[in-house]
Amino acid sequence: MKMILATIILFSYLCNIHAQHITFSDHRTDESSDINFEIIGKQGSNYLVYKNIRWKHVMGVYDEQMKLVSNDRMKFMPEKTFNVDFISYPDFFFMIYQYQKGNVIYCKGVKMGNDGIALSEPFHVDTSRIGAFADKRIYTVTASEDKNHILIYKMMRKGDELTLVPKVFNSSMELTDSTRHILSFNERRDVYGELSINNDGTFLFIHEKKKGNQDNVWQLNVLLHPIKQDSLSQVSIPLGDKFIDEVLIKIDNKNKNYILNSLFCNALRGNITGLFTAGMSWEHFRDPATAFNYFPDSLRSKMNNEGQYSTAFNNLYLRNVILKLGGGFIINLEDFSMRTTGNAFGRNRYDYLYNYPYGGYGDYYYYNPSYYNYYRPFYNRNYTTTYYYYDNILAVSIDNNFGVEWNTLLVKKQGDVETDNFLSFSNKSLGPLHFP
Structure with missing residues (x-):
C-alpha cells in the first residue's frame, strides 16, 4: 500500500476547499498592469513581495493578515536592473541583481532584513563587458x-x-572558490545545461x-x-542505442547521490517510449548506474493523444522530482502543447527544447510557466494567436x-489563449512523505 500524505498538486483553476481561509491583500490602484513581481515568501512574521513597476523596484511587506505594512522603492537599484534573485535565510535574505551601464553588465548583491530594509550597502559580485548585440542576461544564481x-x-x-x-560563496556571501573553464561548442550539436551545487560545494552540469x-x-x-x-571532471553516461532529450538533474543530499532523468526514444527523432534514469554517487561518480523504463501499453491507452496510439507520450515534459528517504523518488511529468495560427514556426518537442544552444533548454518559459516564480501578467510573443494546452x-x-x-x-485539461500564466501545476509539501 502506498500512502502520499504530504504532496498536494495545485491546479491553476478554482476549487472548493473546506476549512480553509484565504486572505487577500488590498488592491493598489497605483500599481498598473505593467508590473512584474516575485513572491519571496515568509520572512519572520512578514510576507515579502518584490515588484518591478516599469523602471521602479519596490519591496512590498505584508503582515500575517496580508495587510500592507510598507511598500518602499529600493532606490539603490538602478533603473536598468533586469534580473533579480533571492537567497532566503530565517533572519535575512540576499538579493542578487544585475544591471547594465554602457556596455558593461554589473552583478551586485545586498543583504536585506525581514522588514524589507537593506542591512548592508550593495556589494560587488562580478562585471562583464558585452557587445552591442550580446545577450545581457549573463549571470545565473x-x-x-x-x-x-x-x-x-x-x-x-x-x-x-x-x-x-x-563563483562560490558561503552563507555570509564571502567568496570561497572561483575558477574559469573553456568549453568547446558547436551550436548545432552541443547543449550545456544549467549548473547545480550540492551541500558539499561540488557543482555539476x-x-x-x-x-x-x-x-x-x-x-x-x-x-x-x-x-x-x-579542473572539471567528466563522466560519460552510456545510452546504448537509445536517444534522449532534456535532462533533469536532482541532487539527493541525504543519500549523497546525483539523479538524472530524461525521456527516451528508440530512433533519432522518434516517438517517446519511456523514462531514462541515471544515478551517480558523490564518492564513486565515475561508475554511473542507468535504467531505461518503458511506459506500459495500459498507460499509452490512457494518455489518448487524440487517438494517436504511437505518439501518446510525445507531448510529455519533465516537471519536477520529489525525493524519498530510501534513495528513490517520484517524478512528475505533464502533457503540454501549443498551437500558433498565422506563423510558420514549428511546434514539435524538438522546437520547444532546442532553440537555444546552451545554458538550459532554450526559453524555458516557452513550455514551463511554473519553473520560475517570476510572474508575467501580460507576457506574450506577439504571435497572431497562440493557444496553450496543459493536460x-x-x-x-x-x-532506489x-x-x-x-x-x-x-x-x-487546461487551455488558454495568448497567455499560460494561469495554467499547469505546482507541488506543495505539508509534511513528511510516507512510503512502504
Whole structure:
C-alpha cells in the first residue's frame, strides 16, 4: 500500500476547499498592469513581495493578515536592473541583481532584513563587458539545499568556445572558490545545461551531443567540479542505442547521490517510449548506474493523444522530482502543447527544447510557466494567436534501484489563449512523505 500524505498538486483553476481561509491583500490602484513581481515568501512574521513597476523596484511587506505594512522603492537599484534573485535565510535574505551601464553588465548583491530594509550597502559580485548585440542576461544564481553554498556563474560564447566562470560563496556571501573553464561548442550539436551545487560545494552540469540542430541526444556527459579543484571532471553516461532529450538533474543530499532523468526514444527523432534514469554517487561518480523504463501499453491507452496510439507520450515534459528517504523518488511529468495560427514556426518537442544552444533548454518559459516564480501578467510573443494546452499529469514512483514501483495519471485539461500564466501545476509539501 502506498500512502502520499504530504504532496498536494495545485491546479491553476478554482476549487472548493473546506476549512480553509484565504486572505487577500488590498488592491493598489497605483500599481498598473505593467508590473512584474516575485513572491519571496515568509520572512519572520512578514510576507515579502518584490515588484518591478516599469523602471521602479519596490519591496512590498505584508503582515500575517496580508495587510500592507510598507511598500518602499529600493532606490539603490538602478533603473536598468533586469534580473533579480533571492537567497532566503530565517533572519535575512540576499538579493542578487544585475544591471547594465554602457556596455558593461554589473552583478551586485545586498543583504536585506525581514522588514524589507537593506542591512548592508550593495556589494560587488562580478562585471562583464558585452557587445552591442550580446545577450545581457549573463549571470545565473543558485544555491545548495542547505544554502551554505551560493553559486553565481556566467557562461559566455565567443566563436566555437564557451567561457564558464563560476563563483562560490558561503552563507555570509564571502567568496570561497572561483575558477574559469573553456568549453568547446558547436551550436548545432552541443547543449550545456544549467549548473547545480550540492551541500558539499561540488557543482555539476550536463553536456549533451546531438547529431543535428533539432535532433535528440545520442551522447550524454556530466561535468563536475569539487570545491577547490582547478579542473572539471567528466563522466560519460552510456545510452546504448537509445536517444534522449532534456535532462533533469536532482541532487539527493541525504543519500549523497546525483539523479538524472530524461525521456527516451528508440530512433533519432522518434516517438517517446519511456523514462531514462541515471544515478551517480558523490564518492564513486565515475561508475554511473542507468535504467531505461518503458511506459506500459495500459498507460499509452490512457494518455489518448487524440487517438494517436504511437505518439501518446510525445507531448510529455519533465516537471519536477520529489525525493524519498530510501534513495528513490517520484517524478512528475505533464502533457503540454501549443498551437500558433498565422506563423510558420514549428511546434514539435524538438522546437520547444532546442532553440537555444546552451545554458538550459532554450526559453524555458516557452513550455514551463511554473519553473520560475517570476510572474508575467501580460507576457506574450506577439504571435497572431497562440493557444496553450496543459493536460494530464503523470506521476511515476522509482525505487532506489531505478525500477518502476507504480504510476498514476492525474486527468486534467487546461487551455488558454495568448497567455499560460494561469495554467499547469505546482507541488506543495505539508509534511513528511510516507512510503512502504
